[in-house]
Amino acid sequence: MLAGAALALARRDGIRLPGDLALLAHEPAPFALPGGAGPELLGTLHESLLGRPTRRRRGAYYTPADVAARLVGWAVDGLDRPVVLDPACGGGAFLLEAARHTDRLVAVDIDPLAVAVTEAALLLATGRRPVTHVGDALVDEWPAADVVVGNPPFLSQLRGGTARSRDRAVALGAKGYVDDAALFLLAAARHADRVALLQPESVVSAASAAPVRAEVGPLVERIWVPDRPLFDAAVRVVGVVLDRRAAGIERWSSVLADARGVPAVDIDAQGTLGERCEINAGFRDEYYGLAPFVRERDGAPLITSGLIDPAVCRWGAEPARYGRQRWTAPAVDLAGLASSPLAGWAERQLVPKVLVATQTRVIEAVVDEAGAWLPCTPVLTVVPVDLDPWQVLAVLLAPPVSAWALREAGGAALSGDAVKLSATQLRAIPLPADGPEWDAAAAALRTGDVLAAGAAMGRAYGVDVLGWWSARLPYRGDRD
Numbered sequence: 184m185l186a187g188a189a190l191a192l193a194r195r196d197g198i199r200l201p202g203d204l205a206l207l208a209h210e211p212a213p214f215a216l217p218g219g220a221g222p223e224l225l226g227t228l229h230e231s232l233l234g235r236p237t238r239r240r241r242g243a244y245y246t247p248a249d250v251a252a253r254l255v256g257w258a259v260d261g262l263d264r265p266v267v268l269d270p271a272c273g274g275g276a277f278l279l280e281a282a283r284h285t286d287r288l289v290a291v292d293i294d295p296l297a298v299a300v301t302e303a304a305l306l307l308a309t310g311r312r313p314v315t316h317v318g319d320a321l322v323d324e325w326p327a328a329d330v331v332v333g334n335p336p337f338l339s340q341l342r343g344g345t346a347r348s349r350d351r352a353v354a355l356g357a358k359g360y361v362d363d364a365a366l367f368l369l370a371a372a373r374h375a376d377r378v379a380l381l382q383p384e385s386v387v388s389a390a391s392a393a394p395v396r397a398e399v400g401p402l403v404e405r406i407w408v409p410d411r412p413l414f415d416a417a418v419r420v421v422g423v424v425l426d427r428r429a430a431g432i433e434r435w436s437s438v439l440a441d442a443r444g445v446p447a448v449d450i451d452a453q454g455t456l457g458e459r460c461e462i463n464a465g466f467r468d469e470y471y472g473l474a475p476f477v478r479e480r481d482g483a484p485l486i487t488s489g490l491i492d493p494a495v496c497r498w499g500a501e502p503a504r505y506g507r508q509r510w511t512a513p514a515v516d517l518a519g520l521a522s523s524p525l526a527g528w529a530e531r532q533l534v535p536k537v538l539v540a541t542q543t544r545v546i547e548a549v550v551d552e553a554g555a556w557l558p559c560t561p562v563l564t565v566v567p568v569d570l571d572p573w574q575v576l577a578v579l580l581a582p583p584v585s586a587w588a589l590r591e592a593g594g595a596a597l598s599g600d601a602v603k604l605s606a607t608q609l610r611a612i613p614l615p616a617d618g619p620e621w622d623a624a625a626a627a628l629r630t631g632d633v634l635a636a637g638a639a640m641g642r643a644y645g646v647d648v649l650g651w652w653s654a655r656l657p658y659r660g661d662r663d
C-alpha cells in the first residue's frame with residue numbers, strides 16, 4: 184500500500200524511483216499488498232487525501248469494485264483484447280477490472296496524481312503499465328480505443344467552479360447547459376463502439392440532457408439501476424451501456440421506471456386534463472412575496488406540499504415549513520395582501536380547485552371546494568373548467584395515472600423514486616371516458632374513501648395497478 188502510494192507520489196513529482204520501488208515493476212503479478220489489501224486501495228487512499236473542495240470540484244468520488252466489474256463486463260463482452268480507455272480514471276477502479284479481460288489499457292485524468300495512482304495500481308495488479316495521459320478529457324483529443332468505461336465527474340451547474348461546462352457543451356455541439364457527465368457520455372459515444380459509463384440519474388430525464396439522449400439513445404444497450412446508493416455525493420446514478428449494434432431506446436424514463444418495478448400502463452386516453460382544467464405552477468416570486476403576510480392561523484390557509492396527502496389536507500393538524508420556519512397553521516393576511524403585487528394572483532387562487540403536491544411516491548392532491556386556500560410554491564393548482572373538482576381529484580389519485588406519471592417524469596424528482604410533475608406534464612395527464620366508474624370514484628373521494636376511488640378509477644381506465652399503488656400510499660386508507 185505505502186509502496187504504491189510512494190510510487191504514485193514519485194511519478195507525480197518526477198522523481199526517479201529508487202531501486203526497491205522500481206523493482207515493483209518486475210514483481211510477479213498480482214503483487215500482494217500488506218494485509219491482503221488489493222491495489223484498488225491506492226485509489227481509496229488517494230480519494231481520502233483529496234480535500235473536500237477539490238473532491239467536489241473534480242467530482243472525484245471513486246467507484247466500488249463490484250460496480251466497475253459489472254459495467255466493464257458488459258462493455259467488453261465478446262471482444263478480443265479490446266483497447267479500454269477510462270477518460271476520468273480517478274483511482275483506477277474501472278481499469279483494474281478491465282485488466283481482468285485485456286492488457287490494452289488507457290488511463291486519462293485531469294488530476295496528475297490520479298493518473299499516477301491508477302498507473303501504480305495497475306502495475307501492482309498486473310505487472311504492466313497502462314498508456315496514460317494527463318489532461319482535460321472534455322478538451323483534449325482522446326487516445327484511440329474500442330471501449331470507453333468509467334465514472335466521469337458529476338458536476339452541478341450551480342457550483343461556481345464548473346461554469347466552463349457551458350462552453351464545453353457548445354464545443355461538443357450540445358446546446359445549452361449539459362452536465363459534464365453527460366458530455367463525457369456524448370464524447371464516448373462518438374469515440375468508441377462500446378461504452379459503459381456511470382451517469383447521474385438526471386441524464387435520463389433532465390431537459391438539459393435531451394440533446395445527449397437524442398444522439399445516444401439509438402446506441403443504448405442497457406441502463407442499469409443500482410440497488411443501493413453508491414456515493415456519498417447526494418446524487419443517484421445509473422450505468423449507461425452503449426453498443427453500436429444495439430437496438431437503442433426511445434423513452435429513457437421508461438427504462439428507469441421498469442427497473443423500479445413501475446407497472447407499464449396502456450391508457451386509451453379520452454382527452455387530457457389540460458383540455459378541461461386551468462393548470463398552473465407557483466413561482467419563486469409568489470413564495471417569497473407572501474412572506475410579509477404569513478402569520479399563524481388567522482387568514483387564508485397557506486397549503487405547502489408537505490401538508491397534502493391523497494385526499495387529505497393536514498393544515499392545522501400537522502406543522503408546516505415555510506420561509507425557513509415551522510408553522511402550526513400558516514395563514515395569509517388577505518387584507519394586507521390586497522395592496523401588494525400578489526393581490527391579483529391571490530384572487531385567481533381563491534376559487535374551487537385541486538392542489539397537487541410534489542416529490543411524492545404517488546400523485547397526492549386535495550380538493551379545496553370552498554376556494555379558501557392559497558397554494559405555496561411548488562404546489563400546483565388545477566382549476567376545473569368543465570369538470571367537478573372531485574372528478575379531477577379522482578383522476579389525480581387514479582393508480583394508473585401515478586404509474587403513467589412515474590414513467591413520464593421519473594428521475595426528475597430529488598429522490599429517484601418520486602413523482603415531480605411540471606404543469607405541462609399535469610396538463611398531459613390522460614383522462615378516462617366519462618362514465619359511472621369515474622363518477623363513483625368522485626363520490627367515494629367525497630367520503631374520503633381513497634382505496635375505493637382508486638379501484639373505481641382502475642376500472643374507468645381499464646388498468647389494474649391498485650396493489651402497486653396502494654403499497655406506495657403514505658397511509659393505507661385508514662385515516663383518522
Ligand SMILES: C[S@@+](CC[C@H](N)C(=O)[O-])C[C@H]1O[C@@H](n2cnc3c(N)ncnc32)[C@H](O)[C@@H]1O
Nearest residue numbers: 244246271272273274276292293294319320334
Ligand atoms: C468519479 S471520479 C472517477 C472515478 C474513476 N472512474 C473510478 O471509478 O475510480 C472523477 C474523476 O474525473 C476526474 N476529472 C474531472 N474532470 C475531468 C476532466 N475534465 N477530464 C478528465 N478527468 C476529469 C477527476 O480528477 C476524478 O479523478
